[in-house]
Amino acid sequence: MGIRFCKDGNLCEIVIEEYDETILMQMKEEEERKKKLEKLSSPPPTRTNKDEAATRIQAWWRGTLVRRTLLHAALRAWIIQSWWRLTLVRLLEKRRRRVLDYYAQQEWAVVQLQSWVRMWLVRRCYCRLLNAARIIQTYWRWHNCHTRGFLQGSYELTATQLELELEIFLGSQICRITDCIPFPIKN
Structure with a gap:
């Protein structure tokens, strides 16, 4: 950041550059060191309106940088x-x-x-x-x-025939079958 004054003492131009925070901190530390050295070597300076205006502008700019x-x-x-x-x-x-x-x-x-x-x-x-x-x-x-039904019967087998006698009980009825079945005889 730089401030230039005209020959008649009026403020002519303010140059503002955006720096990184670390660069600004380094620059601030260098300024503080220079100020300490100047204080030790020279008598305290007298403040003028120009110095106060520059200080106010610098303070405003530093505040703007911090806020940003x-x-x-x-x-x-x-x-x-x-x-x-x-x-x-x-x-x-x-x-x-x-x-x-x-x-x-x-x-x-x-x-x-x-x-x-x-x-x-x-x-x-x-x-x-x-x-x-x-x-x-x-x-x-x-x-x-x-x-x-109930089935009951008997049979008799002879050489030539079969005699069957069957009785079938169906409840109250009885059915009787008697039959002779001859065998066929071959000579």
Whole structure:
């Protein structure tokens, strides 16, 4: 930063250049060192209006630089915070998705297991009922056979014929069959 004055003492031109913070700090430290050396070697200077105006301008400019630097730092911090929040949201979404998938997989396994157990129980019940039906059918068929009719008979076998005598009892009725069946004899 430079200030130039005209020959008549009025302010003519202010040259402002933007520097990096570290360069500004180095320049400030050098100025302070020079001022200390000047104070030690020379008597205190008298202040004029020009010096006071220059000091005010320099103070204003330094304040502007500090505010600009703070603004840049705040913007950078805001950008980093925004990025970090977005990263956290993505991580949480991935974790939520993994937990949901794991839960769905467990639910599917439980449903399959329950399905198999229910199938096994129903099949076991069905087999018991089927066995009971077979037992009932067997007893019913035996009962029907014995109550419908009773067969009793005798036979006599000779060399030339078969004599049959059968009696069939059907409830209250009796049927008698007597028959002689001759054998064909070959000579």
